Amino acid sequence: MAEMHRLRGRVPFWDPVVDEIDGRRIRVGERWLIDFASCNYLGFDLEPEISAVIPEYIARWGTHPSWCRLVGNPRLFAEIEEELAELLGAEDTLLLPTISHIHFSVLPALAGAGAVFLERRAHQTIHEGARMASARGAQVIRFREENLSDLALKLAASDRYPRVICVDGVNSMTGNGPPLAELADLAHRYDAVLYIDDAHGFGVLGERSVDELSPYGSRGNGIVRHLDHDYDGLVLVGGFSKAYSSLLAFVACPPEIRHFLRVTAGTYTYSGPPPVASLATAQAGLRFNAAHGDERRAQLYRRTARVLDGVRALGLDTLNTTGFPIVEVPLADPDLIEPLGRFLFERGILATLVPYPIVPRGETGFRISVTAANTDEEIEELLGVIAAAADRFPLRRAADDWDPADAPTTT
Ligand SMILES: Cc1ncc(COP(=O)(O)O)c(C=O)c1O
Structure with a gap:
């Protein structure tokens, strides 16, 4: 658990207090972030x-x-x-x-x-x-x-x-x-x-x-x-x-x-x-x-496909092979999770950081979860930040020689 403990206090959105929400935008202290860490996939949390x-x-x-x-x-x-x-x-x-x-x-x-x-x-x-x-x-x-x-x-x-x-x-x-x-x-x-x-x-x-x-x-x-x-x-x-x-x-x-x-x-x-x-x-x-779920799921599918297309167009690897609205992007160097976390926060994105032992050490990175309540504009902003992160950090490339079966396990 030492690696998780180290993140506390060093990465601003590790265990943060959320002061306010506005749709999928949330305020942590003075900073507004777009929420890509929610698993409220259908957006029912915001449905009047x-x-x-x-x-x-x-x-x-x-x-x-x-x-x-x-x-x-x-x-x-x-x-x-x-x-x-x-x-x-x-x-x-x-x-x-x-x-x-x-x-x-x-x-x-x-x-x-x-x-x-x-x-x-x-x-x-x-x-x-x-x-x-x-x-x-x-x-x-x-x-x-x-x-x-x-x-x-x-x-x-x-x-x-x-x-x-x-x-x-x-x-x-x-x-x-x-x-x-x-x-x-x-x-x-x-x-x-x-x-x-x-x-x-x-x-x-x-x-x-x-x-x-x-x-x-x-x-x-x-x-x-x-x-x-x-x-x-x-x-x-x-x-x-x-x-x-x-x-x-x-x-x-x-x-x-x-x-x-x-x-x-x-x-x-x-x-x-x-x-x-x-x-x-x-x-x-x-x-x-029963009345509207399928429309929500179609919206969710379309927005997730846009995220996956954008991530793949950058040449980045993700473990997602199904189009499900969970997109984990691993780092090529797991030790960079702290600066990567700070970078995402400073650029206004709330993602789920996934250090060891949440995932095997070789899959350390960040997880995007998409919901039907995220707007198209928010998704474009996210892709811009991922592109900037890819310039700055060694994110794992799709072409990298990587076999999940070789990953060290969490337990
Ligand atoms: C796969 C899986 N199982 C169980 C849980 C825990 O669910 P609950 O909050 O209902 O205890 C989670 C929550 O993140 C989960 O992702």
Whole structure:
């Protein structure tokens, strides 16, 4: 953690206080920055039709239910769970406040004293959940998505049950999805549950259709539907804190797993619920998504394509191979992250700096996330700043000889 700690105090937008926002422009102290670090992909955080519903919900339900779910469930939970199951095309769903709550309780409950097969690049919160599973007796075995024959060998060699294979849906740094069909096949063959964290894909990617408005697909119902897979043997985890700009998360699973989790997942039994304003914006978001989501996604696709085209026209490398609105630009020299961070800040861009151990050391750089609420003018300004950064810093070139499989890993 020393590298992350060093950035604090040396890079002005590492852990900053934001004083004010105006659309996707934010003020940190005296400086206005364009926000390319938000994962509010659909721009629902700024949508008046969604925020307008909050007072009515609070008038009916108060500000916060306060009961843990086991003690009392405002009807809103059941309604959202049903609407969500319909959108996903899943048998059932279970809501908890955040994805972190899910990884910290659902994953250990599913793994029991068996085994967690953990993809090395999976989000840090899954790694934390795996540590909790380990404390309760599960064995944690790591693998890389690029090497599924190694995973097959590890599954074949293990005699631990139950077993859970954990991966990201859309990866939060690369913007790329997992080899879902191959993973599901291995899970089926070796009697494992495939556990997918689609925090980023949900709301952006969705089922494919001939009349879709963009290659992200329609309805934003997540990576499983996008890749035309079913939910057999699979637990999908997703949340509203990215594309839907609200605080709520879900597990999509068969009803028998849902019933099991209601008594075994500690955060269902013991944790407080999300506030009513979050339930309101999640439900209003689902309804807004049904009416206008595909137009938002088409806008998002177009703006992201412009960013990717601009980055590639500069000859720069990015890990994104899918067109998803996460564009990480790595440095050729990881030690330059501090001056690069200061440079972006001084030029008025808020990006996410990604030092080790957030990414493997060889992928240190900055991450741009694009939202439908970023304007075309903001995107042109961003590309101008990236071009200036490329003149000043050795950013990794597309032509550089680089194999992600050689990267040192975070864990
Ligand atoms: C892939 C992934 N999983 C989980 C999380 C954590 O989600 P939550 O804020 O709902 O706990 C994040 C947040 O950044 C994420 O990117």
